Amino acid sequence: TRIREGERIEDAPLERANDVKRIKPSEESVKARLANPKLEVQRALTEDEAKQEASRCLYCANCGVCKECIRTCEADAIWHEEETTTIKEKVGAIVIATGFKNFDPSIIPQYHYKDPEYPDIITGIEFERYTNSAGPTEGKLIVPSTGKKPKLIALINCVGSRDLNYNEYCSRYCCTASIKHAYLLKNKYGSDVEVLNFYKDIRTFGKGYEELYNKTRKMGVQFIKGVPSDIRKDVNGKIFFDSFNIEIDKNIRYYPDLIILQTAMEPHDDAKKVAETFGLSCSAEGFYIEKHIKLAPVETASAGKFIAGACRGPIDVTDSVAQGAAAALYAAELLSSDVIEKESITAKHDEEICIGCGTCIATCPYGAYTLIEKEDGTVKSSLKEILCEGCGACAVACPAGAISIKHYTDDQIKAMIETAFAEEKDLQSPTP
Ligand code: SF4
Ligand code: SF4
Ligand code: SF4
Missing domain, CATH: 3.30.70.20 (Alpha-Beta Plaits)
Structure with a gap:
């Protein structure tokens, strides 16, 4: 039985349990989804619906807010009125693993991403949702503007990465992600679809990734070394772009039904603020800097603070998991040790x-x-x-x-400099 405000537990009538009707999430109409496949099948609850749903007594043996526990707890340990508070704790170690954000390709005008006139340009992450059975199209791949299955699909790599206008670095994960997308398409639709992969370089380091690349090529995916031009529309409203194909030494015009942009991995907008809070150093891009790039990749210059995953720099899932485990072990070692070793340079x-x-x-x-x-x-x-x-x-x-x-x-630094120059002088004027 739920207790209402101002009511005593003893007075709450038992029959009130489950007296609030469940709210069923509404669904987008098929018509709306065909017009805009980016819509999820189920809509989220409105604020009022969410409140009503939350007020419902589940009576499921988990907490149904019946407050019977207050009556039965002899130690008087239950306090339902506790409010959200900010707690300051002293801790011996911190693992910072705040992840990344996806590059927003709408800031590159040539791709027309999010341009209502060009709905058939999506990102790799959106493609993942499209091909997921719980996604907006229930796993069916369609061209957003027509609702039909695409025949020709272009994957464009390095969007926002390896580009001096946006991010100079390579995002490391996207070649393999792009190859995986091509593989999924060919595996599911076979010769019904033609898949083109436009790349600057293919970088498939990692266990089994080069093999996946070779397998995908054998399945008929065309890998084209080149950067596509501006995406435009012809007189019939069909999207196209040009790309120079170095293998045949020709500029070719392509008319894909669907374009998938493989976007860069970027630090979160507030990464620098988080770095200030925890006393971490940040690279110019906003990734956290490790103590030593090769020998101490998850430690930081500050003892007891460890970093793991994409907050440290672009990374794939396998390496993220390994770094997370390493950082956790370092933290555990520190906390379980009676003695802390410290550099004597202070x-x-x-x-x-x-x-x-x-x-x-x-x-x-x-x-x-x-x-x-x-x-x-x-x-x-x-x-x-x-x-x-x-x-x-x-x-x-x-x-x-x-x-x-x-x-x-x-004095020590001066002595080192003098010694260094003295040695050089000695080398330049060898004694006869
Ligand atoms: S991993 Fe591949 S697609 Fe991603 S930025 Fe590097 S070269 Fe480009
Ligand atoms: S050298 Fe000075 S500024 Fe640097 S950590 Fe030590 S006390 Fe702080
Ligand atoms: S004079 Fe004293 S307080 Fe000022 S910077 Fe030097 S050590 Fe710190």
Whole structure:
């Protein structure tokens, strides 16, 4: 029985259970879906419908908000009125695996993506939904503008990747994704469909991917090395583009029924904000930077913070899973260890010289400094060495010269430079 506001548990009549009618999600009409296949079959609930559905007592032995537990719990441990709160916890390790966002190809005018005049241009992710039995077309591949099965399908790779106007880097996953899409099409529709794959280079590193590429070629998919021109429409409204085919040394015009864009992997819009929150370093693109690209790929410059997956850079599922497991193991090792190993290269703070200006507090990305008032009334900064990662930023910023870095004092660096030049001089003027 649901308890209504202001009502005592004892007064709630039992027969009120299940007295709210279930809400069935409405469906898009077939006509609407044929006109716009991007629509899902089932619509989401409206806000009012969702509220009504949520107010229904399920009475299913899970929590039906009958509040009987309050009456029976002798320890008085149940509190139904608890509200959502923000909790601050001190933790020993953090794994940051915030993923990626898809590049939006509508910012490249030549592709006309999301242009209502060009509905037959979709992304690889949308193709995945189209061919999924739970997707908007219940797994049937159709041309959005006609509702008919496509005959000629063009896959265009590197959309938003390896392009100095958008992202210089290779997104790593999309060649294989594109080959997989071509394979699925040929496997399902055979000679009923012709599949063209336009590529800059085919990059199929990864177990079994080169074999899939070869298999897909044998199935009849045409791989064309070239970048398609602007997508346009002819007088009959048919979409087309040109591409130079280097194998036959000719510019060819193609009239596909459906175009699938393989889009780049990008960092989330708020990736830099998240990096600031967790004290991580970001690349110019917004991917998080590891401690060492080869030897410490999931560790960061800050002890106890690990990164995994696409927030670190473009990656495929296999490598994401491996990185996630590695990061979790590093975190577990840290938490289960009684001793923490630390680099001996840390800042050295001279309190005598410090003038208490606070510059080091603002400079240190790891929060290693605080300002303290001394017994004589002077204000000085205080260094918590365990938090220091030895980046050297505070030593450069301190206006009083009160900070040095152990093993890298000015005198030591000068001595290294002098020695290096002395050796060079010795080499240039060998003793007779
Ligand atoms: S993986 Fe292939 S499609 Fe993706 S950006 Fe690299 S070369 Fe282009
Ligand atoms: S920046 Fe230098 S002088 Fe200023 S508080 Fe820090 S250690 Fe002291
Ligand atoms: S060297 Fe200075 S700025 Fe860098 S982590 Fe240590 S205390 Fe912070």
